[in-house]
Amino acid sequence: MLLPALPGHPHFSYQGNALFAEAVRVSELAATYGTPLFIYSKAAMLSALAAYQRGFEGRDAQICYAMKANSSLAVLQVFARADCGFDIVSGGELERVQAAGGDVGKVIFSGVGKTQAEMRQALAAGIGCFNVESEAELDVLSGVALAMGMRAPVSIRVNPNVDPKTHPYISTGLKGNKFGVAHEDAVRIYRHAASLDGLKVVGIDCHIGSQITEVTPYLDAMDRVLDLVAAIEDAGIALAHIDFGGGLGIDYNHDTPPEADALWRQLLAKLDARGYGGRKLMIEPGRSLVGNAGVCITEVLYLKPGEQKNFCIIDAAMNDLPRPAMYQAFHAIVPVEPRVPQAETLVYDVVGPVCESGDWIGRDRALNVAAGDQLAVMSAGAYCMSMASNYNTRGRAAELLVDGDVARLIRARESAADTFRGELLLP
Numbered sequence: 001m002l003l004p005a006l007p008g009h010p011h012f013s014y015q016g017n018a019l020f021a022e023a024v025r026v027s028e029l030a031a032t033y034g035t036p037l038f039i040y041s042k043a044a045m046l047s048a049l050a051a052y053q054r055g056f057e058g059r060d061a062q063i064c065y066a067m068k069a070n071s072s073l074a075v076l077q078v079f080a081r082a083d084c085g086f087d088i089v090s091g092g093e094l095e096r097v098q099a100a101g102g103d104v105g106k107v108i109f110s111g112v113g114k115t116q117a118e119m120r121q122a123l124a125a126g127i128g129c130f131n132v133e134s135e136a137e138l139d140v141l142s143g144v145a146l147a148m149g150m151r152a153p154v155s156i157r158v159n160p161n162v163d164p165k166t167h168p169y170i171s172t173g174l175k176g177n178k179f180g181v182a183h184e185d186a187v188r189i190y191r192h193a194a195s196l197d198g199l200k201v202v203g204i205d206c207h208i209g210s211q212i213t214e215v216t217p218y219l220d221a222m223d224r225v226l227d228l229v230a231a232i233e234d235a236g237i238a239l240a241h242i243d244f245g246g247g248l249g250i251d252y253n254h255d256t257p258p259e260a261d262a263l264w265r266q267l268l269a270k271l272d273a274r275g276y277g278g279r280k281l282m283i284e285p286g287r288s289l290v291g292n293a294g295v296c297i298t299e300v301l302y303l304k305p306g307e308q309k310n311f312c313i314i315d316a317a318m319n320d321l322p323r324p325a326m327y328q329a330f331h332a333i334v335p336v337e338p339r340v341p342q343a344e345t346l347v348y349d350v351v352g353p354v355c356e357s358g359d360w361i362g363r364d365r366a367l368n369v370a371a372g373d374q375l376a377v378m379s380a381g382a383y384c385m386s387m388a389s390n391y392n393t394r395g396r397a398a399e400l401l402v403d404g405d406v407a408r409l410i411r412a413r414e415s416a417a418d419t420f421r422g423e424l425l426l427p
């Protein structure tokens with residue numbers, strides 16, 4: 001039988017006729033824990049991280065995992081134990097880092113709308129750096145720090161105005177995005193930052209978008225940022241580190257992003273050529289560390305053939321896997337144990353039970369399935385569970401972390417009662 005290829009997922013494989021996560025048979029996990037079920041491979045996370053570590057060998061570099069991609073505590077533990085810092089975007093994410101035993105000194109705090117309470121929380125915790133996204137935020141942060149008798153370490157996110165050539169909702173480095181400060185204004189805003197008593201300028205930051213599959217936008221952004229570093233330092237403001245953000249894409253559907261080490265070979269060559277090779281570097285990768293380390297296992301509930309479309313209705317939905325509904329994103333969908341003998345192969349729209357036409361997970365997929373079969377939705381490690389909701393009062397799925405032949409439950413399935421805990425009845 002021809003088994004589906006699993007590009008981008010070296011730690012998931014068919015053995016015989018069965019899908020395995022590392023050395024564990026997926027169907028057995030689904031039988032024990034039920035579906036929908038997220039399964040992550042620890043080795044896949046560590047090997048994605050290793051590609052960055054190889055790329056930075058011999059350099060002064062800090063990898064800050066952008067935990068919005070997948071902020072489950074055990075996932076954070078994997079990266080904390082591998083010496084990563086974290087890129088956070090809320091006080092809640094900071095509490096997660098602390099709960100997972102991460103090094104708060106290696107936390108950088110990004111985001112356009114930090115509240116004063118979040119600033120106080122982060123200063124009290126002793127985070128490494130605030131990535132400030134506007135002039136107004138500089139003033140507020142300085143005031144908050146002064147009131148605490150502190151100086152807040154800051155780097156300013158500059159908008160290099162390069163096109164990352166990705167989906168418009170996940171492009172962030174173009175003029176017209178809400179992120180960062182404009183390239184033309186950067187030197188003036190740095191001067192302002194340096195004049196504020198509650199701040200200590202430590203670096204410069206950029207992030208141009210997500211699911212970037214080409215090297216050129218990174219090279220262009222680096223050139224633009226290094227131009228600014230030169231201008232800012234000419235103005236007498238030293239920058240201890242340069243943060244190049246995250247954004248490296250993964251293979252969802254015959255995508256061909258560079259490997260992290262190959263990307264950084266090219267970027268470091270440029271840094272060296274421009275004389276900044278010895279500078280402390282920071283990066284904020286999210287998706288590329290976890291995206292292809294996870295799958296979502298789901299059961300086929302019903303097949304519903306139709307005149308125009310055949311529907312394959314599964315027990316996972318847009319509340320579990322929001323990316324297709326939000327970005328028309330593609331996730332490969334493969335059988336967990338391809339059926340023998342084969343049923344009829346038909347072309348289906350794979351949809352969830354949520355009452356919305358936007359609740360689709362895959363369109364026009366050729367599948368050989370029957371009700372009761374399990375399917376694996378691939379590339380589900382990033383921006384799936386972390387964006388999951390309780391829409392339609394659906395409890396969020398369970399999560400497992402596989403390490404070799406051991407599978408550990410890292411998040412229990414939410415019950416209906418869990419979903420309305422905190423709500424109050426009228427008297």
Ligand code: LLP
Pocket residue numbers: 066069087110111170207209210211245246247248284285286287288323327382383
């Ligand atoms: N740094 C900053 C400031 C960011 O805003 C992001 C992602 C990252 C780092 C990490 O980017 P990554 O390496 O994961 O591409 N929900 C969307 C993606 C949103 C990305 C938001 N910012 C999706 O599912 O495609």
